[in-house]
Amino acid sequence: MESKAGSIIVLSGGTSSRFGADKSQAILGHQQLIHHILASVPGEFEIIVVGADPLFTGAPYRCVQENPVGGGPVAGIAAALELCESEIVGVLATDMPFAAAHMIHLLSAMTSHDDALMYVDSQGFKQPLAALYRREALESALSKIGNPHGASMRTLISHLNVHEIQMSPEIEKAMIDVDTPHDLVVAMEYLAKI
Template sequence: MIIAGVILAGGQSSRFGRHKMFEVFQGLPLYHHSLNALRQNNLCPIIIATNDALFPSFPPHSDVTWLIETPSHQGPLFALHQLFIENPDIEWFFVIASDMPYMSADFVKLLLQKIDSCYDAVIPQQSARIQPLAALYRRSALATTTKLVANNHRSMKALLAEIRVHYVDFSVNDNVFTNINYETDWPKGDK
């Protein structure tokens, strides 16, 4: 069974003001923290989902394949749908946003252990807040993404309402789901 690691790196960063995935956090571009968490779990392939405007800003990565979305800026649900369509041999996609400075290999390992073929997605939650952008999706969700995209629905929550979801509680007080939206979101003293 193939499980791909996917980094969502095609956002507009309009709240941040410049492309946040390339901001350096603890010596690495922000998206690299997601990349390393996937790499350390030996997920293969690793796919960076982005667009043709952002693609030239990435350095070459010999172990990465690229999804260049057309049209761009359609949001994570559309990106997931394109991943399903363009990778018919891949059963599960471990999708992680590119703006999570504390993303860790340990978290990826723990969620991978929750894969269960009775479900279409495995979604972590912390303090009742779900984390659809650090989660596993199975290609069995394709029929639903097809319908939502055709109806111009772009919400991950709409997808989760229609598929079989295994919610996994991560109740430890952990910052793994911290994400950066604004310049002021950088954890104090850590950057």
């Protein structure tokens, strides 16, 4: 297999309870939310989708599912890591359609001392679902957690040396998280402006 710059884990297996339907299938612009995300990942990155096959033809990817299904993001990351061959792993939630480019940009700031790089917003909220991680550090943190089913991202990152990057106002706008139908409207408005 050709060497890749890193692996991107796209978490698409959530319950979408606040959205009211499978939000990965929601239409943003002229394509499904998950297709929008997959199309935004540069070709030098390996893509691993956690969840159902998105039937995307624009880039190669592999699919995996946490077992049992519905285990949450940490369980999804654990399942995907079994397929990862890269030292650097990006984790991206399927409901953050404009985050990929900003997340990948964090690569330039990563040092040998960092287990993870993630943005922090103006309210001090860390964004672990649009962040870069060292694979070995993730594997070590997962081993400390034990069973990943139902574990929180907060618990996972508590075992990591996280390098926090303050979001600029522009990046904060791009980190739209589509949790509700109203959020999708906001994302459509943002898309129309870029």
